[in-house]
Amino acid sequence: MNKKIMLNESDIPRQWYNITADMPNKPLPPLHPGTKQPVGPQDLAPLFPMELIKQEVSTERYIEIPDEIIEIYKMWRPSPLYRADKFEKLLDAPVKIYYKYEGVSPSGSHKPNTAVAQAYYNKKEGVKRIATETGAGQWGTALSFACAQFGLECDVYMVRISYDQKPYRKVMMNTFGANVYASPSNRTQAGRNILEQDPNSPGSLGIAISEAIEIAAQDPDTKYSLGSVLNHVLMHQTIIGQEAEKQMEYAGDFPDIIIAPLGGGSNFAGISFPFLKHKLTNGTKLRCIAVEPASCPKLTRGKFMYDFGDTAGYTPLLPMYTLGHNFKPAAIHAGGLRYHGASVLCSQLLKDGLIEAQAIQQLECFEAGVAFTKAEGIIPAPEATHGIAQVIREARRAKEEGTQKTILFNLCGHGLVDMQAYQDYFDGKLHDHSFSDEELQADLPNIAALQP
Numbered sequence: 001m002n003k004k005i006m007l008n009e010s011d012i013p014r015q016w017y018n019i020t021a022d023m024p025n026k027p028l029p030p031l032h033p034g035t036k037q038p039v040g041p042q043d044l045a046p047l048f049p050m051e052l053i054k055q056e057v058s059t060e061r062y063i064e065i066p067d068e069i070i071e072i073y074k075m076w077r078p079s080p081l082y083r084a085d086k087f088e089k090l091l092d093a094p095v096k097i098y099y100k101y102e103g104v105s106p107s108g109s110h111k112p113n114t115a116v117a118q119a120y121y122n123k124k125e126g127v128k129r130i131a132t133e134t135g136a137g138q139w140g141t142a143l144s145f146a147c148a149q150f151g152l153e154c155d156v157y158m159v160r161i162s163y164d165q166k167p168y169r170k171v172m173m174n175t176f177g178a179n180v181y182a183s184p185s186n187r188t189q190a191g192r193n194i195l196e197q198d199p200n201s202p203g204s205l206g207i208a209i210s211e212a213i214e215i216a217a218q219d220p221d222t223k224y225s226l227g228s229v230l231n232h233v234l235m236h237q238t239i240i241g242q243e244a245e246k247q248m249e250y251a252g253d254f255p256d257i258i259i260a261p262l263g264g265g266s267n268f269a270g271i272s273f274p275f276l277k278h279k280l281t282n283g284t285k286l287r288c289i290a291v292e293p294a295s296c297p298k299l300t301r302g303k304f305m306y307d308f309g310d311t312a313g314y315t316p317l318l319p320m321y322t323l324g325h326n327f328k329p330a331a332i333h334a335g336g337l338r339y340h341g342a343s344v345l346c347s348q349l350l351k352d353g354l355i356e357a358q359a360i361q362q363l364e365c366f367e368a369g370v371a372f373t374k375a376e377g378i379i380p381a382p383e384a385t386h387g388i389a390q391v392i393r394e395a396r397r398a399k400e401e402g403t404q405k406t407i408l409f410n411l412c413g414h415g416l417v418d419m420q421a422y423q424d425y426f427d428g429k430l431h432d433h434s435f436s437d438e439e440l441q442a443d444l445p446n447i448a449a450l451q452p
């Protein structure tokens with residue numbers, strides 16, 4: 001048994017996989033909020049470079065990765081796949097566990113896989129500056145790195161509460177050369193509107209997205225970039241699963257179960273879609289489980305409907321599982337999972353019963369993360385602990401049922417900039433969150449009115 005399964009640079013996949021080509025039910029189109037008609041490429045042109053818009057609506061199964069992007073990927077790709085032998089021993093269950101480790105990237109998570117691609121296409125189309133939002137700071141860090149690689153300016157609207165609580169993420173972005181603004185800010189109408197209602201607003205991803213979009217829409221030299229949710233973002237991440245497929249082949253295995261945390265859906269899609277292709281095209285047996293925090297349970301307790309991607313309502317309406325665009329998730333440390341909706345692709349696959357979803361409370365997740373750290377030596381990002389907690393649940397189930405299972409999960413980032421989260425856990429300051437269905441659905445009537 002090899003602990004670590006490495007590939008060569010020449011094994012880096014040359015194409016991204018577009019699952020739309022193989023979905024039995026194609027995703028519904030995004031709608032213009034005014035006309036309720038499907039949005040066209042021209043509607044999106046002020047915000048995104050044309051090549052990314054084309055990728056967003058493409059139905060081609062594979063899209064070539066330009067050499068310039070591959071060259072930057074080589075800094076950390078192919079990423080390692082590990083056999084979690086020590087963790088297996090600890091769980092003492094009939095399971096083989098593998099994990100793909102994306103924490104080896106320059107910003108410490110999977111996010112540079114798409115940040116580099118997005119910066120590349122913006123640069124190629126003459127854009128000078130990219131505006132974006134960030135929650136806990138991982139996306140902002142990834143895009144700051146990518147912009148530095150291509151000589152682009154980068155403006156990051158960072159959710160106020162994280163800006164105050166996670167100062168080192170801001171310093172990382174500054175070191176890459178980005179400007180970081182606490183959101184809500186007084187630089188945009190969307191931000192000023194919120195500050196007028198609540199000068200001490202802690203902010204939210206939805207508000208920060210509105211601010212970045214507003215800036216991009218008003219400046220011809222600035223475009224907008226999103227770190228998850230959109231089809232092209234999920235597609236860029238499929239480089240993870242394609243590598244993992246090769247690595248599992250070298251290990252002589254194929255997963256029965258694939259597990260990843262889900263914020264918007266990009267790292268889950270990244271690891272699972274290339275494997276899911278076998279299920280969609282050949283009927284291969286495979287369970288793919290997306291894990292969300294119980295405090296932001298859009299997949300397990302949200303509704304499938306058209307909703308905005310942001311708070312101000314600037315984005316097109318997206319057909320997705322959502323808690324409503326005004327939903328205010330509790331301030332859990334897994335900041336990357338505090339988003340009200342799930343990507344259109346993941347939502348459609350869940351609706352069609354092709355993937356599964358689970359929600360887990362944060363104390364169970366941190367407990368799992370600490371156990372994993374002691375066994376395997378890598379401190380997972382708080383988001384990633386959600387996947388690990390589900391791995392433990394599946395191992396227990398395999399033991400109860402007396403069945404042998406092979407599990408693959410995405411260790412999508414390290415937690416080295418999140419030690420405050422672990423400190424708060426050790427100090428007993430964290431607690432679980434529960435809601436009644438009435439509380440959870442309080443925002444939904446507002447968006448039901450938006451349905452076509």
Ligand SMILES: *Cc1c(COP(=O)(O)O)cnc(C)c1O
Pocket residue numbers: 109110111138139227228229261262263264265266267268336337381383384412413414
């Ligand atoms: C951003 C982030 C997530 C959640 O986003 P997805 O788009 O669902 O992948 C999860 N884990 C880490 C480490 C992140 O940075």
